[in-house]
Amino acid sequence: MITPVRRFIATCALATLGAALAACGAPGTPRAARPAHPASSSATPSHPPTLAPGPAGLTPVFKNGPRTPDKVVALTFDADMTADQGERAADGEHFDNPRLIATLREFKVPATVFMTGRWVDEYPRQARDIGRDPLFEVANHSYSHYAFTDDCYGLPTLPEDKMQADVERAYASFKKAGLPHAMPYFRFPGGCYDQRALRMLSGVGVTAVQWDVVSGDAFATDSDAVARQVIEGVRPGSVVVMHCTRSAAPATEPALLTIVPELREQGYRFVKVSELIGAAAGRR
Template sequence: MIIPVRRFAATCALSALGVALAACGAPGTPQAARPGQPASASAAPSRPPTLAPGPAGLTPVFTNGPRTPDKTVALTFDADMTADEGPRAADGEHFDNPRLIATLRAFKVPATVFMTGRWADEYPEEAKDIGQDPLFEIANHSYSHYAFTDNCYGLPTVPEDRMRADVEQAYTAFKKAGVRNAMPYFRFPGGCYDQKALRTLSSVGVTAVQWDVVSGDAFATDADAVARQVLQGVKPGSVVVMHCTRSAAPTTEEALRTIVPELRKQGYRFVKVSELIGTAAHPDH
Protein backbone atom coordinates (compact mmCIF):
# COMPACT_ATOMS: atom_id res chain seq x y z
CA MET A 1 0.00 0.00 0.00
CA ILE A 2 2.09 2.91 -1.27
CA ILE A 3 0.57 6.29 -0.42
CA PRO A 4 2.64 9.48 -0.68
CA VAL A 5 2.01 11.88 2.23
CA ARG A 6 0.48 14.53 0.01
CA ARG A 7 -2.17 12.08 -1.11
CA PHE A 8 -3.13 10.61 2.23
CA ALA A 9 -5.85 13.16 2.92
CA ALA A 10 -7.94 11.48 0.24
CA THR A 11 -8.35 8.42 2.46
CA CYS A 12 -9.62 10.28 5.54
CA ALA A 13 -13.26 9.80 4.65
CA LEU A 14 -12.64 6.10 4.20
CA SER A 15 -10.97 5.89 7.60
CA ALA A 16 -14.03 7.51 9.16
CA LEU A 17 -16.15 4.72 7.71
CA GLY A 18 -13.68 2.22 9.14
CA VAL A 19 -14.05 3.69 12.64
CA ALA A 20 -17.83 3.40 12.42
CA LEU A 21 -17.75 -0.19 11.25
CA ALA A 22 -15.06 -1.23 13.74
CA ALA A 23 -17.48 -0.40 16.53
CA CYS A 24 -19.55 -3.40 15.43
CA GLY A 25 -17.11 -5.79 17.12
CA ALA A 26 -18.88 -5.53 20.48
CA PRO A 27 -18.46 -8.08 23.29
CA GLY A 28 -20.68 -11.08 22.89
CA THR A 29 -21.03 -10.83 19.13
CA PRO A 30 -19.91 -13.82 17.06
CA GLN A 31 -16.59 -13.59 15.29
CA ALA A 32 -16.29 -14.02 11.54
CA ALA A 33 -14.82 -17.26 10.30
CA ARG A 34 -11.19 -17.47 9.31
CA PRO A 35 -10.67 -17.80 5.55
CA GLY A 36 -11.32 -21.39 4.52
CA GLN A 37 -13.07 -22.25 7.81
CA PRO A 38 -16.79 -22.73 8.45
CA ALA A 39 -18.47 -20.09 10.57
CA SER A 40 -18.90 -22.50 13.48
CA ALA A 41 -15.12 -22.90 13.76
CA SER A 42 -14.56 -19.23 14.55
CA ALA A 43 -15.53 -19.66 18.20
CA ALA A 44 -12.57 -21.95 18.89
CA PRO A 45 -10.07 -20.30 21.27
CA SER A 46 -7.18 -21.05 18.92
CA ARG A 47 -8.62 -18.89 16.14
CA PRO A 48 -7.21 -15.40 15.70
CA PRO A 49 -9.58 -12.66 16.85
CA THR A 50 -11.72 -10.95 14.23
CA LEU A 51 -14.48 -8.38 14.36
CA ALA A 52 -18.12 -9.27 13.85
CA PRO A 53 -19.59 -8.39 10.46
CA GLY A 54 -20.78 -4.85 10.01
CA PRO A 55 -24.28 -3.67 9.03
CA ALA A 56 -25.95 -5.96 6.49
CA GLY A 57 -23.09 -8.42 6.93
CA LEU A 58 -20.44 -6.13 5.43
CA THR A 59 -16.78 -6.94 5.99
CA PRO A 60 -15.84 -5.22 9.27
CA VAL A 61 -13.15 -2.53 9.21
CA PHE A 62 -10.62 -2.00 12.00
CA THR A 63 -8.75 1.30 12.26
CA ASN A 64 -7.30 1.40 15.78
CA GLY A 65 -7.58 -0.21 19.16
CA PRO A 66 -9.22 1.25 22.26
CA ARG A 67 -7.77 4.50 23.64
CA THR A 68 -7.08 2.99 27.04
CA PRO A 69 -4.35 3.78 29.60
CA ASP A 70 -2.59 0.62 28.38
CA LYS A 71 -0.27 2.28 25.87
CA THR A 72 -0.12 -0.25 23.05
CA VAL A 73 0.78 0.45 19.43
CA ALA A 74 0.90 -1.82 16.39
CA LEU A 75 3.51 -1.24 13.70
CA THR A 76 2.35 -2.65 10.37
CA PHE A 77 4.44 -3.04 7.23
CA ASP A 78 3.06 -3.44 3.72
CA ALA A 79 5.16 -5.80 1.61
CA ASP A 80 4.01 -4.44 -1.72
CA MET A 81 4.58 -5.87 -5.14
CA THR A 82 2.10 -5.38 -7.96
CA ALA A 83 1.31 -8.26 -10.29
CA ASP A 84 2.94 -6.59 -13.29
CA GLU A 85 6.21 -5.62 -11.56
CA GLY A 86 8.05 -8.86 -12.25
CA PRO A 87 10.22 -7.33 -15.01
CA ARG A 88 11.34 -4.59 -12.63
CA ALA A 89 12.37 -7.20 -10.05
CA ALA A 90 14.20 -9.11 -12.77
CA ASP A 91 16.11 -5.93 -13.60
CA GLY A 92 17.30 -5.64 -10.00
CA GLU A 93 14.67 -3.54 -8.22
CA HIS A 94 14.27 -4.68 -4.60
CA PHE A 95 10.74 -4.96 -3.28
CA ASP A 96 11.92 -6.68 -0.10
CA ASN A 97 13.79 -5.24 2.89
CA PRO A 98 15.69 -7.88 4.91
CA ARG A 99 17.51 -5.22 6.91
CA LEU A 100 14.22 -3.83 8.20
CA ILE A 101 13.12 -7.28 9.37
CA ALA A 102 16.51 -7.76 11.03
CA THR A 103 16.14 -4.44 12.87
CA LEU A 104 12.70 -5.40 14.17
CA ARG A 105 14.22 -8.64 15.44
CA ALA A 106 17.14 -6.83 17.04
CA PHE A 107 14.73 -4.49 18.85
CA LYS A 108 12.39 -7.42 19.64
CA VAL A 109 9.45 -5.53 18.15
CA PRO A 110 6.41 -7.64 17.20
CA ALA A 111 4.80 -6.50 13.98
CA THR A 112 2.18 -7.37 11.37
CA VAL A 113 3.29 -7.66 7.74
CA PHE A 114 0.57 -7.12 5.13
CA MET A 115 1.96 -9.07 2.21
CA THR A 116 0.83 -9.34 -1.38
CA GLY A 117 0.75 -12.78 -2.92
CA ARG A 118 2.94 -11.53 -5.74
CA TRP A 119 5.57 -10.51 -3.14
CA ALA A 120 5.44 -14.02 -1.63
CA ASP A 121 5.91 -15.51 -5.09
CA GLU A 122 8.96 -13.31 -5.69
CA TYR A 123 10.52 -13.82 -2.24
CA PRO A 124 9.27 -17.20 -1.00
CA GLU A 125 12.16 -17.85 1.38
CA GLU A 126 11.74 -14.44 3.02
CA ALA A 127 7.98 -14.92 3.25
CA LYS A 128 8.49 -18.30 4.93
CA ASP A 129 11.13 -16.88 7.27
CA ILE A 130 8.86 -14.05 8.39
CA GLY A 131 5.86 -16.35 8.66
CA GLN A 132 7.69 -18.85 10.87
CA ASP A 133 8.97 -16.22 13.30
CA PRO A 134 6.59 -15.85 16.29
CA LEU A 135 7.61 -12.20 16.51
CA PHE A 136 5.60 -11.50 13.35
CA GLU A 137 2.25 -12.27 11.79
CA ILE A 138 1.50 -12.22 8.07
CA ALA A 139 -1.77 -10.77 6.80
CA ASN A 140 -3.27 -10.38 3.35
CA HIS A 141 -2.67 -7.35 1.11
CA SER A 142 -4.27 -8.97 -1.98
CA TYR A 143 -2.43 -10.99 -4.60
CA SER A 144 -2.11 -8.36 -7.30
CA HIS A 145 -1.95 -5.09 -5.33
CA TYR A 146 -4.57 -3.80 -7.76
CA ALA A 147 -7.20 -1.45 -6.33
CA PHE A 148 -10.63 -2.58 -5.15
CA THR A 149 -12.17 0.76 -6.16
CA ASP A 150 -11.77 3.11 -9.09
CA ASN A 151 -9.42 6.11 -8.93
CA CYS A 152 -7.05 4.74 -6.29
CA TYR A 153 -3.67 6.43 -6.77
CA GLY A 154 -3.37 5.25 -10.35
CA LEU A 155 -3.48 1.53 -9.48
CA PRO A 156 -5.12 -0.86 -11.94
CA THR A 157 -8.54 -2.02 -10.73
CA VAL A 158 -9.66 -5.52 -9.78
CA PRO A 159 -13.04 -6.32 -11.38
CA GLU A 160 -15.78 -6.93 -8.85
CA ASP A 161 -16.13 -10.56 -9.89
CA ARG A 162 -12.40 -11.12 -9.23
CA MET A 163 -12.09 -9.46 -5.82
CA ARG A 164 -12.66 -12.55 -3.71
CA ALA A 165 -10.43 -14.66 -5.96
CA ASP A 166 -7.63 -12.09 -5.65
CA VAL A 167 -7.70 -12.31 -1.85
CA GLU A 168 -7.86 -16.11 -1.89
CA GLN A 169 -5.02 -16.29 -4.42
CA ALA A 170 -2.81 -14.42 -1.96
CA TYR A 171 -3.51 -16.99 0.75
CA THR A 172 -2.63 -19.71 -1.74
CA ALA A 173 0.66 -17.96 -2.51
CA PHE A 174 1.48 -17.75 1.19
CA LYS A 175 0.90 -21.49 1.63
CA LYS A 176 3.03 -22.24 -1.42
CA ALA A 177 5.87 -20.22 0.12
CA GLY A 178 5.57 -22.14 3.39
CA VAL A 179 3.50 -19.68 5.43
CA ARG A 180 1.03 -21.88 7.31
CA ASN A 181 -0.71 -19.44 9.63
CA ALA A 182 -1.56 -16.31 7.65
CA MET A 183 -3.99 -14.16 9.59
CA PRO A 184 -7.62 -13.46 8.61
CA TYR A 185 -6.86 -9.77 8.12
CA PHE A 186 -6.94 -7.89 4.83
CA ARG A 187 -5.57 -4.47 3.90
CA PHE A 188 -7.00 -2.91 0.74
CA PRO A 189 -4.32 -1.82 -1.75
CA GLY A 190 -4.01 1.93 -1.49
CA GLY A 191 -6.31 1.79 1.52
CA CYS A 192 -9.17 2.29 -0.95
CA TYR A 193 -12.51 0.57 -0.41
CA ASP A 194 -16.22 1.21 -0.71
CA GLN A 195 -19.48 -0.52 0.19
CA LYS A 196 -19.27 -2.73 -2.90
CA ALA A 197 -15.82 -4.01 -1.94
CA LEU A 198 -16.86 -4.62 1.67
CA ARG A 199 -19.95 -6.49 0.51
CA THR A 200 -18.05 -8.56 -2.05
CA LEU A 201 -15.46 -9.74 0.50
CA SER A 202 -17.98 -10.48 3.25
CA SER A 203 -17.94 -14.21 2.47
CA VAL A 204 -14.16 -14.47 2.81
CA GLY A 205 -14.30 -14.07 6.59
CA VAL A 206 -11.62 -11.39 6.96
CA THR A 207 -11.43 -8.22 9.01
CA ALA A 208 -10.25 -5.28 6.91
CA VAL A 209 -7.43 -3.41 8.64
CA GLN A 210 -6.79 0.28 8.02
CA TRP A 211 -4.73 2.59 10.29
CA ASP A 212 -4.88 5.85 12.20
CA VAL A 213 -1.22 6.87 11.76
CA VAL A 214 0.38 7.23 8.33
CA SER A 215 4.17 7.18 8.56
CA GLY A 216 4.82 9.02 5.32
CA ASP A 217 7.63 6.59 4.51
CA ALA A 218 6.45 5.97 0.95
CA PHE A 219 9.06 7.49 -1.36
CA ALA A 220 10.49 9.45 1.59
CA THR A 221 14.15 10.48 1.61
CA ASP A 222 14.27 11.95 5.14
CA ALA A 223 14.19 9.31 7.90
CA ASP A 224 13.95 11.97 10.61
CA ALA A 225 10.81 13.39 9.01
CA VAL A 226 9.23 9.92 8.91
CA ALA A 227 10.08 9.37 12.58
CA ARG A 228 8.64 12.74 13.58
CA GLN A 229 5.39 12.08 11.74
CA VAL A 230 4.93 8.73 13.48
CA LEU A 231 5.84 10.04 16.92
CA GLN A 232 3.50 13.00 16.57
CA GLY A 233 0.60 10.80 15.48
CA VAL A 234 0.74 7.79 17.81
CA LYS A 235 -1.89 7.43 20.52
CA PRO A 236 -2.77 4.44 22.70
CA GLY A 237 -4.18 1.73 20.43
CA SER A 238 -2.73 3.20 17.24
CA VAL A 239 -2.09 1.24 14.05
CA VAL A 240 0.87 2.70 12.12
CA VAL A 241 1.16 2.00 8.40
CA MET A 242 4.70 1.65 7.06
CA HIS A 243 6.33 -0.29 4.23
CA CYS A 244 8.70 -3.20 3.82
CA THR A 245 9.93 -2.36 0.32
CA ARG A 246 13.44 -1.01 -0.20
CA SER A 247 12.76 0.63 -3.56
CA ALA A 248 9.60 2.49 -2.53
CA ALA A 249 10.39 3.19 1.13
CA PRO A 250 14.18 3.40 1.48
CA THR A 251 14.30 5.26 4.82
CA THR A 252 11.93 3.12 6.90
CA GLU A 253 14.56 0.99 8.61
CA GLU A 254 16.53 4.06 9.62
CA ALA A 255 13.39 5.76 10.94
CA LEU A 256 12.64 2.72 13.11
CA ARG A 257 15.88 3.28 14.98
CA THR A 258 14.40 6.52 16.29
CA ILE A 259 10.74 5.50 16.55
CA VAL A 260 11.16 2.33 18.62
CA PRO A 261 13.35 3.68 21.45
CA GLU A 262 11.33 6.89 21.71
CA LEU A 263 7.96 5.18 21.94
CA ARG A 264 9.32 2.78 24.54
CA LYS A 265 10.64 5.77 26.46
CA GLN A 266 7.09 7.15 26.40
CA GLY A 267 5.78 3.91 27.88
CA TYR A 268 4.40 2.28 24.76
CA ARG A 269 4.31 -1.48 24.27
CA PHE A 270 4.51 -2.86 20.74
CA VAL A 271 1.89 -5.46 19.80
CA LYS A 272 0.61 -7.21 16.70
CA VAL A 273 -2.66 -6.18 15.09
CA SER A 274 -4.25 -9.38 16.39
CA GLU A 275 -3.81 -8.21 19.98
CA LEU A 276 -5.45 -4.86 19.26
CA ILE A 277 -8.36 -6.54 17.47
CA GLY A 278 -8.77 -9.00 20.34
CA THR A 279 -8.94 -6.11 22.80
CA ALA A 280 -11.44 -4.22 20.65
CA ALA A 281 -13.67 -7.25 20.24
CA HIS A 282 -13.50 -8.23 23.92
CA PRO A 283 -12.53 -5.12 25.95
CA ASP A 284 -13.33 -6.79 29.28
CA HIS A 285 -10.84 -9.64 28.76
Protein backbone atom coordinates (compact mmCIF):
# COMPACT_ATOMS: atom_id res chain seq x y z
CA MET A 1 0.00 0.00 0.00
CA ILE A 2 1.32 3.42 -0.87
CA THR A 3 2.22 5.80 1.92
CA PRO A 4 -0.59 8.34 1.31
CA VAL A 5 -3.13 5.57 1.74
CA ARG A 6 -1.65 4.68 5.12
CA ARG A 7 -1.76 8.31 6.19
CA PHE A 8 -5.34 8.71 4.98
CA ILE A 9 -6.58 5.65 6.79
CA ALA A 10 -4.80 6.72 9.94
CA THR A 11 -6.99 9.78 10.06
CA CYS A 12 -10.08 7.60 10.13
CA ALA A 13 -9.21 6.41 13.65
CA LEU A 14 -11.35 3.29 13.54
CA ALA A 15 -11.23 0.95 10.60
CA THR A 16 -14.90 0.23 10.64
CA LEU A 17 -15.66 3.91 10.23
CA GLY A 18 -14.02 3.94 6.82
CA ALA A 19 -17.33 3.10 5.22
CA ALA A 20 -18.83 6.28 6.64
CA LEU A 21 -16.57 8.75 4.87
CA ALA A 22 -19.02 10.88 3.03
CA ALA A 23 -20.30 13.12 0.70
CA CYS A 24 -21.07 16.28 -1.15
CA GLY A 25 -24.20 18.23 -1.77
CA ALA A 26 -26.27 20.78 -3.52
CA PRO A 27 -25.65 24.50 -3.29
CA GLY A 28 -26.60 25.99 0.02
CA THR A 29 -27.13 29.56 1.08
CA PRO A 30 -23.84 31.40 0.55
CA ARG A 31 -22.22 33.14 3.45
CA ALA A 32 -21.42 36.80 3.39
CA ALA A 33 -19.70 37.80 0.19
CA ARG A 34 -16.16 36.57 -0.19
CA PRO A 35 -13.67 37.83 -2.75
CA ALA A 36 -13.95 36.21 -6.14
CA HIS A 37 -10.83 34.96 -7.87
CA PRO A 38 -10.24 33.89 -11.45
CA ALA A 39 -10.51 30.14 -11.92
CA SER A 40 -8.88 27.88 -14.43
CA SER A 41 -10.79 26.86 -17.52
CA SER A 42 -13.82 24.96 -16.28
CA ALA A 43 -15.07 23.45 -19.50
CA THR A 44 -15.32 19.67 -19.50
CA PRO A 45 -13.20 18.15 -22.28
CA SER A 46 -15.25 16.54 -25.04
CA HIS A 47 -12.80 13.65 -24.95
CA PRO A 48 -11.50 13.49 -21.38
CA PRO A 49 -7.81 12.60 -21.16
CA THR A 50 -6.88 9.22 -19.69
CA LEU A 51 -3.63 7.39 -19.15
CA ALA A 52 -2.58 4.48 -21.32
CA PRO A 53 -3.15 1.02 -19.81
CA GLY A 54 -0.33 -0.45 -17.80
CA PRO A 55 1.52 -3.71 -18.46
CA ALA A 56 -0.75 -6.49 -19.71
CA GLY A 57 -3.55 -3.96 -20.06
CA LEU A 58 -3.86 -3.23 -16.35
CA THR A 59 -5.91 -0.20 -15.32
CA PRO A 60 -3.50 2.77 -15.12
CA VAL A 61 -3.06 4.59 -11.81
CA PHE A 62 -2.64 8.36 -11.54
CA LYS A 63 -1.24 9.90 -8.37
CA ASN A 64 -0.16 13.44 -9.24
CA GLY A 65 0.56 15.66 -12.21
CA PRO A 66 3.95 16.72 -13.56
CA ARG A 67 6.23 18.55 -11.14
CA THR A 68 6.69 21.58 -13.38
CA PRO A 69 7.13 25.28 -12.59
CA ASP A 70 3.42 25.67 -13.36
CA LYS A 71 1.96 25.75 -9.85
CA VAL A 72 -1.31 23.88 -10.23
CA VAL A 73 -3.16 21.74 -7.70
CA ALA A 74 -6.34 19.67 -7.88
CA LEU A 75 -8.73 19.49 -4.93
CA THR A 76 -10.78 16.28 -4.96
CA PHE A 77 -13.73 15.42 -2.75
CA ASP A 78 -15.03 11.92 -2.05
CA ALA A 79 -18.76 11.28 -1.67
CA ASP A 80 -18.53 8.08 0.35
CA MET A 81 -21.97 6.73 1.09
CA THR A 82 -21.92 2.95 1.31
CA ALA A 83 -24.56 0.54 0.10
CA ASP A 84 -25.74 -0.30 3.62
CA GLN A 85 -26.13 3.23 5.01
CA GLY A 86 -29.67 3.87 3.82
CA GLU A 87 -31.14 3.54 7.32
CA ARG A 88 -28.71 6.08 8.68
CA ALA A 89 -29.73 8.54 5.98
CA ALA A 90 -33.40 7.84 6.69
CA ASP A 91 -32.74 8.57 10.37
CA GLY A 92 -31.40 12.00 9.49
CA GLU A 93 -27.65 11.59 9.00
CA HIS A 94 -26.44 14.04 6.37
CA PHE A 95 -24.17 12.62 3.70
CA ASP A 96 -24.11 15.92 1.83
CA ASN A 97 -22.52 19.30 2.50
CA PRO A 98 -24.25 22.15 0.67
CA ARG A 99 -22.11 24.81 2.33
CA LEU A 100 -18.89 23.26 1.08
CA ILE A 101 -20.14 23.24 -2.51
CA ALA A 102 -21.32 26.84 -2.08
CA THR A 103 -17.88 27.83 -0.79
CA LEU A 104 -16.14 26.31 -3.80
CA ARG A 105 -18.50 28.26 -6.03
CA GLU A 106 -17.98 31.51 -4.16
CA PHE A 107 -14.23 31.16 -4.48
CA LYS A 108 -14.55 29.89 -8.08
CA VAL A 109 -12.47 26.81 -7.31
CA PRO A 110 -12.70 23.97 -9.86
CA ALA A 111 -12.86 20.55 -8.25
CA THR A 112 -13.34 16.86 -9.01
CA VAL A 113 -16.00 15.03 -7.01
CA PHE A 114 -15.77 11.25 -6.74
CA MET A 115 -19.29 10.01 -6.01
CA THR A 116 -20.46 6.56 -5.05
CA GLY A 117 -23.50 5.37 -6.93
CA ARG A 118 -25.29 4.82 -3.64
CA TRP A 119 -24.78 8.47 -2.77
CA VAL A 120 -26.15 9.52 -6.14
CA ASP A 121 -29.21 7.34 -5.60
CA GLU A 122 -29.76 9.07 -2.25
CA TYR A 123 -29.14 12.60 -3.53
CA PRO A 124 -29.97 12.66 -7.26
CA ARG A 125 -30.81 16.36 -7.34
CA GLN A 126 -27.58 17.34 -5.60
CA ALA A 127 -25.57 15.05 -7.86
CA ARG A 128 -27.19 16.51 -10.95
CA ASP A 129 -26.61 20.06 -9.74
CA ILE A 130 -22.91 19.42 -9.15
CA GLY A 131 -22.43 17.45 -12.34
CA ARG A 132 -24.05 20.09 -14.56
CA ASP A 133 -21.97 22.92 -13.12
CA PRO A 134 -18.95 23.48 -15.41
CA LEU A 135 -16.88 24.38 -12.36
CA PHE A 136 -16.91 20.71 -11.32
CA GLU A 137 -16.37 17.29 -12.83
CA VAL A 138 -17.92 14.09 -11.48
CA ALA A 139 -16.01 10.82 -11.31
CA ASN A 140 -16.67 7.28 -10.10
CA HIS A 141 -16.03 6.08 -6.54
CA SER A 142 -17.74 2.67 -7.00
CA TYR A 143 -21.41 1.99 -6.37
CA SER A 144 -21.16 0.36 -2.96
CA HIS A 145 -17.99 1.83 -1.42
CA TYR A 146 -16.99 -1.74 -0.63
CA ALA A 147 -13.31 -2.65 -0.78
CA PHE A 148 -11.56 -3.96 -3.88
CA THR A 149 -8.95 -5.77 -1.78
CA ASP A 150 -9.03 -7.96 1.30
CA ASP A 151 -8.36 -6.36 4.68
CA CYS A 152 -9.11 -2.80 3.60
CA TYR A 153 -9.50 -1.27 7.04
CA GLY A 154 -12.81 -2.86 7.91
CA LEU A 155 -14.70 -2.20 4.68
CA PRO A 156 -16.77 -5.08 3.32
CA THR A 157 -14.95 -6.74 0.43
CA LEU A 158 -16.35 -7.09 -3.07
CA PRO A 159 -15.97 -10.51 -4.68
CA GLU A 160 -13.60 -10.45 -7.62
CA ASP A 161 -16.35 -11.23 -10.10
CA LYS A 162 -18.44 -8.26 -8.85
CA MET A 163 -15.81 -5.52 -9.18
CA GLN A 164 -16.43 -4.42 -12.75
CA ALA A 165 -20.20 -4.59 -12.30
CA ASP A 166 -19.98 -2.39 -9.21
CA VAL A 167 -18.17 0.35 -11.12
CA GLU A 168 -20.55 0.06 -14.06
CA ARG A 169 -23.53 0.23 -11.69
CA ALA A 170 -22.26 3.55 -10.38
CA TYR A 171 -22.16 4.94 -13.92
CA ALA A 172 -25.72 3.69 -14.39
CA SER A 173 -26.76 5.63 -11.28
CA PHE A 174 -25.11 8.74 -12.71
CA LYS A 175 -27.08 8.43 -15.93
CA LYS A 176 -30.33 7.82 -14.09
CA ALA A 177 -29.75 11.01 -12.09
CA GLY A 178 -29.13 13.02 -15.26
CA LEU A 179 -25.33 12.81 -15.40
CA PRO A 180 -24.60 11.01 -18.66
CA HIS A 181 -21.09 12.42 -19.07
CA ALA A 182 -19.28 11.42 -15.87
CA MET A 183 -15.51 11.34 -16.27
CA PRO A 184 -13.69 8.04 -16.96
CA TYR A 185 -11.87 8.28 -13.62
CA PHE A 186 -12.21 5.90 -10.70
CA ARG A 187 -11.12 6.15 -7.08
CA PHE A 188 -10.84 2.94 -5.09
CA PRO A 189 -12.77 2.91 -1.80
CA GLY A 190 -10.28 3.41 1.01
CA GLY A 191 -7.59 3.90 -1.63
CA CYS A 192 -7.05 0.12 -1.55
CA TYR A 193 -6.08 -1.69 -4.73
CA ASP A 194 -3.82 -4.45 -5.94
CA GLN A 195 -2.88 -6.07 -9.24
CA ARG A 196 -5.99 -8.22 -9.18
CA ALA A 197 -8.26 -5.17 -8.84
CA LEU A 198 -6.43 -3.34 -11.61
CA ARG A 199 -6.83 -6.38 -13.84
CA MET A 200 -10.53 -6.82 -13.08
CA LEU A 201 -11.27 -3.18 -13.97
CA SER A 202 -9.30 -3.18 -17.20
CA GLY A 203 -12.47 -3.70 -19.21
CA VAL A 204 -14.12 -0.54 -17.87
CA GLY A 205 -11.60 1.79 -19.49
CA VAL A 206 -11.02 4.07 -16.51
CA THR A 207 -7.94 5.70 -15.08
CA ALA A 208 -7.64 5.04 -11.34
CA VAL A 209 -7.01 8.28 -9.44
CA GLN A 210 -5.16 8.26 -6.13
CA TRP A 211 -3.49 11.29 -4.48
CA ASP A 212 -0.24 12.61 -3.06
CA VAL A 213 -1.64 14.96 -0.38
CA VAL A 214 -3.84 13.70 2.44
CA SER A 215 -5.94 16.43 4.04
CA GLY A 216 -6.62 14.49 7.23
CA ASP A 217 -10.17 15.82 7.20
CA ALA A 218 -11.99 12.53 7.81
CA PHE A 219 -13.58 12.80 11.26
CA ALA A 220 -11.40 15.83 12.04
CA THR A 221 -12.77 18.72 14.08
CA ASP A 222 -9.76 21.05 13.89
CA SER A 223 -10.05 22.98 10.63
CA ASP A 224 -6.74 24.74 11.22
CA ALA A 225 -4.93 21.40 11.41
CA VAL A 226 -6.58 20.24 8.20
CA ALA A 227 -5.63 23.46 6.42
CA ARG A 228 -2.06 23.28 7.67
CA GLN A 229 -1.64 19.68 6.52
CA VAL A 230 -2.86 20.52 3.02
CA ILE A 231 -0.85 23.72 2.64
CA GLU A 232 2.34 22.08 3.88
CA GLY A 233 1.88 19.04 1.64
CA VAL A 234 1.02 20.65 -1.67
CA ARG A 235 3.57 20.71 -4.47
CA PRO A 236 3.08 21.63 -8.15
CA GLY A 237 0.86 18.97 -9.71
CA SER A 238 -0.55 17.70 -6.40
CA VAL A 239 -3.85 15.90 -6.01
CA VAL A 240 -5.45 16.53 -2.59
CA VAL A 241 -7.95 14.03 -1.17
CA MET A 242 -10.72 15.57 0.91
CA HIS A 243 -14.30 14.80 1.87
CA CYS A 244 -17.49 16.81 1.95
CA THR A 245 -20.00 15.60 4.49
CA ARG A 246 -21.60 17.28 7.43
CA SER A 247 -21.49 14.15 9.55
CA ALA A 248 -17.99 12.73 9.02
CA ALA A 249 -15.85 15.65 7.87
CA PRO A 250 -17.20 18.80 9.54
CA ALA A 251 -13.87 20.65 9.43
CA THR A 252 -13.41 20.52 5.66
CA GLU A 253 -15.45 23.55 4.63
CA PRO A 254 -13.94 25.85 7.28
CA ALA A 255 -10.49 24.61 6.28
CA LEU A 256 -11.11 25.72 2.69
CA LEU A 257 -11.45 29.28 3.92
CA THR A 258 -7.74 29.13 4.77
CA ILE A 259 -6.50 26.68 2.12
CA VAL A 260 -7.79 28.53 -0.93
CA PRO A 261 -6.51 32.05 -0.16
CA GLU A 262 -3.18 30.78 1.15
CA LEU A 263 -2.40 28.59 -1.85
CA ARG A 264 -3.45 31.37 -4.21
CA GLU A 265 -1.15 33.73 -2.32
CA GLN A 266 1.64 31.23 -2.98
CA GLY A 267 0.86 31.39 -6.70
CA TYR A 268 -1.13 28.17 -7.07
CA ARG A 269 -3.93 27.76 -9.59
CA PHE A 270 -6.73 25.28 -8.88
CA VAL A 271 -7.58 22.80 -11.62
CA LYS A 272 -9.61 19.66 -12.11
CA VAL A 273 -8.00 16.22 -12.19
CA SER A 274 -8.63 16.04 -15.93
CA GLU A 275 -6.19 18.91 -16.51
CA LEU A 276 -3.45 17.17 -14.56
CA ILE A 277 -4.06 13.87 -16.35
CA GLY A 278 -4.01 15.71 -19.66
CA ALA A 279 -0.63 17.22 -18.79
CA ALA A 280 0.71 13.83 -17.70
CA ALA A 281 -0.51 12.26 -20.92
CA GLY A 282 1.01 15.03 -23.01
CA ARG A 283 -2.28 16.79 -23.78
CA ARG A 284 -2.97 20.45 -23.12
